[in-house]
Amino acid sequence: MRRTALPVVLALSALLAGCATAVRGTGDMGVVVERAAGRIQVVETSGMTRLATIDGFGDLSHASVVFARDGRYAYVFGRDGGLTRVDLLNAKVTHRTIQAGNSIGGAITQDGRVVAAQNYEPGGIRLFDAATLEPLADIPAIGPDGRRSKVVGLADLPGKRLAASLFEAGEIWIIDVADPRHPKVTKLPAGKQPYDGLVTPDGRWYLAGLFGEDGLALVDLWQSPPAARHVLSGYGRGSAPLPVYKMPHLRGWAMAQGKAWLPAIGRHEVLIADTANGWQEAGRVEVAGQPVFVMAQPDGRQVWVNFAFPNNETVQVIDTATRKVVRTLKPCRGVLHMEFTPKGEAVWLSCRDDNRVVVYDTTSYEPLATLPADHPSGIFFTSRAQRFGM
Template sequence: MGEDFWMKQSFLLKIILLFLLINILNTLSFAEDTSYGTAALMVIVERETGSITVLDTSKHTLLGRVTGLGNLNHGTVKFSKDGRYAYVISKDAFVSKIDLLTLKVVKKIKGGNESIGGTISQDGKYLIMSNYSPGEVRILSSDSLENVKVISAIREYEGGRIQSSKVVGLVDAPGNLLIFSLMDSNGIWVIDAGEKDFPVINKFWDIGEKPFDGLITPDGRYYLAGFLESDWFGLLDTWEMKEVKRIPTKDINNASEKNTVPLWKIPHLKGWAIAAGLAVLPAVQREAALIYDTKEWKLIKELPLIGTALYTVASPDNRYVWVDLVGKNGDIIQVIDLKSLEVIKTFSPGKGATHPQFTSKGDTVYISLMDEDKVVVYDPSTFEKVREFSLKSPSGIFSVDRIYKFGM
């Protein structure tokens, strides 16, 4: 064999080795970028800095921070159906799509003037914004964030007067439906997101004064709206879609209903308040949790608290509900036992304690300390702190496992 043959063989060998080296480097790079999954991640809003921090709750480690996301004084986070992407919706209506494996913003758009939240459609195709200004539901492609449709939240009265309304309490529901409340015109609308033109298929009016939020039960059957100026909740059975029933919020035998306090903050309603056949809901301007039997939707107890509730969050085993308080005793968390229907623990994790969020099986619970620039992690079985993280003005805590739940 001649010298040319060996030169050709040597050149070919070099090409093969180079190809193998490139593949090895690409594999190492991919492994580095995807050295964690997304199922156990929590995204925490840093409200004063327009940023989020991402934590891996399987190891209780901080993965990184993403900045430049807009005004997050009322920021919210939604997730793609596969758990790969987070959508951060800012108060000034910026939407940032973030790759949770690289912690990079892959797309950012402006979707209005002022937004209060959003949801992901049941099929995962759409990100839907609930906007204050202009009052509307804005439907975006979850892939490209391109605008698909805008539905103005308006009510036309007899005589031709038209009332525009802020949109609150937006949830996704079975059948690829979207349900929301109209804060300024006292209505509930239902949209079919499975149809190409997104028709509003139901409108219910005069349901109560000033709806402020809404939830859908974990099974997707009942939509519940809360009101600032009416002594009831509005309950819509999505299996029937016939009427919005009034569910009283006051027990005539309980004197605490007269002891109103300032509206420190508007409470939040979420499906995590439903557990063990009960709904544990914050009372508006009263220091109490309202406990309902969800079979008959009867108020069975008004449980006194030492402050006004902001969130009522059930543990994954449905045994306990953790309640954060605002205004008086705003540093306190109270824990309700759903067996005895009593408060069994009152403690202070720190200043500005808010937004308790359980890991998926409830082995730990994360709590923001807004006034201490910390997030603390507790063992709910012992109430002992097991970890803390330094963050900048943390507030809302959003776990990726919300993608498996309606209305989250």
């Protein structure tokens, strides 16, 4: 036995050593979407480097990504209806299905077992097993008039539920997926043309922006039964809205200093709502253009804002204590997306028209790194897996 033990031990040690070099955690990993090329980059934020590039995702012109609860798998939703499951550690596609004709995003349930896709064509929500992408249920988005509606603002909620907004139908749906093969839907009137939606970090409130009227629709998810009501209804009263070049994204909103910081559609303003006082307007901040994303650093001290055309080369930083713009940056042409590192020491910006991603220090506002990318758009980090609605 002594003659064979040493070679076995050496072989085992070599194997373990080889495995050790390949093992890493997923907490600092993420995905950059290269929209024109139909591929993604796998990146890591600690060293600010690209780890891999993966092709074969189809139309990523309006792609979004959610993550498995352990951060290993990314689910990529493509504009062409493609739903793709990616193993980030091995940098390969594990499953892919064309589940609709036109899709703009999705969600993953609280327990990480069900992936949901929101679809424009045909309008509706489809549920899939997160491990296999086996279809579980198809929920047609039929409005009160009997016609199909586009689905937007899909978000995961506590209690194995989802929330979504129906654009043409003017409704918010709360969907119980405890039994994902037999989901139960509660339908709430919302207002004219809800265009996006989000859930607060504590999972209590679902908020939908309204394209067809001033204001937002708000649902208290702790209330039973839930009901929708209007808030911030008068923010544009008395003045004509500006042309809307790009719809603002509520999913990139900000919660800071106990307030909600929201993009005002058709305005050069960020709205502030007091969530402890019935979501009443608590102020406005004038900014350089029409906000698209209004995003808070993880500590809530600052809010970063990017803008629609023709101001999409600009990023502004708002100090939430003083409610003033404290820095205006011109990082590149076509800033489409921003994503903070998990604890907010840096922010990544996608520069579509300059074919790069730029990383900025959030204290000094100095650039830290530049990564080449082919017309990048969305940036998504695995830290989203631990937050509702992301």
